[in-house]
Amino acid sequence: MSRFTDQDRERIRSQLVTAGRELFTQYGFERTRVSDLTTEVGIGTSTFYQFFDSKEALYVEVLLAERESLEEQIVAAVTQVETPREEVRVLLKTMLSEVRANPLISSLIVDGELRALQDRISEAGADGESIPTRARDSELPFAERWAELEAFRYEDPELIDQFIISLVFTARSRNAPMGADTDAAYERVEDALIETVVDGLFEGN
Structure with missing residues (x-):
């Protein structure tokens, strides 16, 4: 498992929320894949799950924002x-x-x-x-x-x-x-x- 500083984690999480907003808006929840999100942010797919338990959890975060x-x-x-x-x-x-x-x-x-x-x-x-x-x-x-x-x-x-x-x-x-x-x-x-x-x-x- 990759190790991130607190600053790195805050930055990557924020980037995932931003990427989620853009991709969910453009393609919708169902058509947006976790790999699309991680490609946008520049991290591995497995790394995504260090920040969110699921695509649904990220979508909730985006909707809350x-x-x-x-x-x-x-x-x-x-x-x-x-x-x-x-x-x-x-x-x-x-x-x-x-x-x-x-x-x-x-x-x-x-x-x-x-x-x-x-x-x-x-x-x-x-x-x-x-x-x-x-x-x-x-x-x-x-x-x-x-x-x-x-x-x-x-x-x-x-x-x-x-x-x-x-x-x-x-x-x-x-x-x-x-x-x-x-x-x-x-x-x-x-x-x-x-x-x-x-x-x-x-x-x-």
């Missing part, structure tokens, strides 16, 4: 506006935009792959490092605050969270037979949807 990045984008966008209505609007816009543009975010939120992988790793008996506690379902950091607003229609933060997440599925509508056939047309549909949802969530104007 993507989720954290999305959450940071949402927080940054929401903190730029001044009213709860605008908060909901920019949150939805950010999430829907990322699901359309980023296959990994689509896999994470729409397909629910993170939980499925967590279950597969647990069933296989892998250690999974901190995966069981980190691979939680996405939670909106604003739902509890919105639920306390007198003008907000719903008082259950969990319901608000699940309601917002469920709307992300509409980002797939552009691939359906009745979906918008151009980016401009889809943007109009998306904007109309967001405005309708925001108006429905708040009582009064």
Whole structure:
């Protein structure tokens, strides 16, 4: 077994996560092989398993990083506006935009792959490092605050969270037979949807 310094291990692990993000995005999880990942990083296939128990474990790490990045984008966008209505609007816009543009975010939120992988790793008996506690379902950091607003229609933060997440599925509508056939047309549909949802969530104007 190759011996690496702590610095080497940190560098190689980071490179594997970066390579995983690029290859999983381009080819998907199933078509990406461990040998593709190790070739990209310049290590032997057997060395891969000194860093991750399986390709699934690396994919979980990549999805976790993507989720954290999305959450940071949402927080940054929401903190730029001044009213709860605008908060909901920019949150939805950010999430829907990322699901359309980023296959990994689509896999994470729409397909629910993170939980499925967590279950597969647990069933296989892998250690999974901190995966069981980190691979939680996405939670909106604003739902509890919105639920306390007198003008907000719903008082259950969990319901608000699940309601917002469920709307992300509409980002797939552009691939359906009745979906918008151009980016401009889809943007109009998306904007109309967001405005309708925001108006429905708040009582009064």
